[in-house]
Amino acid sequence: MSEVFKGRLAILGLGYIGLPTAVAIATRGVDVVGVDINPAIVAAVSRGEVPFTEPDLAVAVSGAVAMGRLTATCELPEADAFIIAVPTPFNEDRSANLSYVKAAAEQIASRLKVGNIVVLESTSPPGTTEQVCRWISALRPDLRMPLDGENGADVYIAHCPERVLPGRIMIEIVTNDRVVGGLTPKCAEKAASIYRLFAQGEILLTDAASAEMAKLVENAYRDVNLAFANEISLVCETLHIDAWEVIRLANRHPRVNILNPGPGVGGHCIPVDPWFIVGAAPEQARLIRTAREVNDQRPHHVAGQVVEKAQRFRSPKIACLGLTFKANVDDVRESPAIEVVDLIAKSLPEVEVMVADPYVDKLPKELSGRDNLRLEGAHSAVEKADIVVLLVEHDPFKTIRHTRLGGKVVYDTRGAWRQ
Numbered sequence: 001m002s003e004v005f006k007g008r009l010a011i012l013g014l015g016y017i018g019l020p021t022a023v024a025i026a027t028r029g030v031d032v033v034g035v036d037i038n039p040a041i042v043a044a045v046s047r048g049e050v051p052f053t054e055p056d057l058a059v060a061v062s063g064a065v066a067m068g069r070l071t072a073t074c075e076l077p078e079a080d081a082f083i084i085a086v087p088t089p090f091n092e093d094r095s096a097n098l099s100y101v102k103a104a105a106e107q108i109a110s111r112l113k114v115g116n117i118v119v120l121e122s123t124s125p126p127g128t129t130e131q132v133c134r135w136i137s138a139l140r141p142d143l144r145m146p147l148d149g150e151n152g153a154d155v156y157i158a159h160c161p162e163r164v165l166p167g168r169i170m171i172e173i174v175t176n177d178r179v180v181g182g183l184t185p186k187c188a189e190k191a192a193s194i195y196r197l198f199a200q201g202e203i204l205l206t207d208a209a210s211a212e213m214a215k216l217v218e219n220a221y222r223d224v225n226l227a228f229a230n231e232i233s234l235v236c237e238t239l240h241i242d243a244w245e246v247i248r249l250a251n252r253h254p255r256v257n258i259l260n261p262g263p264g265v266g267g268h269c270i271p272v273d274p275w276f277i278v279g280a281a282p283e284q285a286r287l288i289r290t291a292r293e294v295n296d297q298r299p300h301h302v303a304g305q306v307v308e309k310a311q312r313f314r315s316p317k318i319a320c321l322g323l324t325f326k327a328n329v330d331d332v333r334e335s336p337a338i339e340v341v342d343l344i345a346k347s348l349p350e351v352e353v354m355v356a357d358p359y360v361d362k363l364p365k366e367l368s369g370r371d372n373l374r375l376e377g378a379h380s381a382v383e384k385a386d387i388v389v390l391l392v393e394h395d396p397f398k399t400i401r402h403t404r405l406g407g408k409v410v411y412d413t414r415g416a417w418r419q
């Protein structure tokens, strides 16, 4: 019979991935200690609160904390298994910044005992799980590592990438299939015992590098497809053809499914992860690099279009609707909407730019300090504006009645107001 994990589990990083994972495991009767370097996050979780918005997470966290199954601390305790869910951003030169993973691995090394399992969940370039093993090994020469050869190991190290969709994390964390890649088959088997606690999807065992690469390929696939849609939009604009209509028609082909164009590609994952592939094989990953460049260019194009439209007015007022990186979430990380707004405000310093987002109650740091920019309610911003730019298709925006937009220049970058 397949083994199911028993014991105490520590999760390093209580963000969008670590906290839902902690809760998913805690509600299966395992004692989970959530560890974060940010004391405010630890304090919030200890009170049973969630420091960000994610449907159904708050009730699950307060329940797990009340039951005493989930605790939070800044100090990593001893445990039987450790999950690393810390950030993996990129550096200025777009190489992977593994400093958080290294710090987490080194903290774990100080607590590691024979029989422990270490799982890297953070999205990582190929070879990172091996690197985690080397970082730990350097500090714990007393332990036999999975990379040391065929004679068995004292600890088990694996990679299990996360592929949940923000806004649906609590559903997908349970229902998605999981890829579990071990440094050895035994490592994969041991790590899988954790996911058997709560995963209803299939658990697919593989080696660590394949698991790392599979996750990156998933996001590069999305990025390339989004770049295709964005390029179609650009071509159609140049040729004065309606891109949405073209895509609608093309998608009636039984084997064609073009995505929607937009103001750019945002979030923590899709604009970042493809660079890890480019970094690993720069000569070969030419399409992936170009897709990134096409998508990165998109906010500049959208802002340029708005600036052009503004020239038609003597003193225009512009309303930009949406700041988050996607609809119906509060996550503004790597948001192309922020970049568009920033570029518009910078290019038109004399023009009043109003920004509305039901999920954002204060201007993000990238936009603060601009005199011509302010946060405003959506209805009043639309009311006052000459130009209305829809950047994120939040549900409340979709219902803004067409009569409210009459007589205004409307730039719907998401196609949300199409009849």
Ligand SMILES: NC(=O)c1ccc[n+]([C@@H]2O[C@H](COP(=O)([O-])OP(=O)(O)OC[C@H]3O[C@@H](n4cnc5c(N)ncnc54)[C@H](O)[C@@H]3O)[C@@H](O)[C@H]2O)c1
Binding pocket: 012, 013, 014, 015, 016, 017, 018, 035, 036, 037, 038, 041, 085, 086, 087, 088, 100, 103, 104, 107, 121, 122, 123, 124, 162, 163, 164, 165, 166, 268, 269
């Ligand atoms: N957010 C997503 O939708 C998503 C989806 C799939 C994969 N991922 C990947 O999961 C990983 C985590 O992403 P996230 O969105 O949860 O990030 P996040 O920024 O929301 O959370 C990470 C947390 O880790 C904490 N942290 C940093 N170093 C630490 C350490 N040494 N010990 C303990 N805590 C530490 C930070 O304070 C932060 O609270 C990243 O690699 C990301 O690419 C994210």
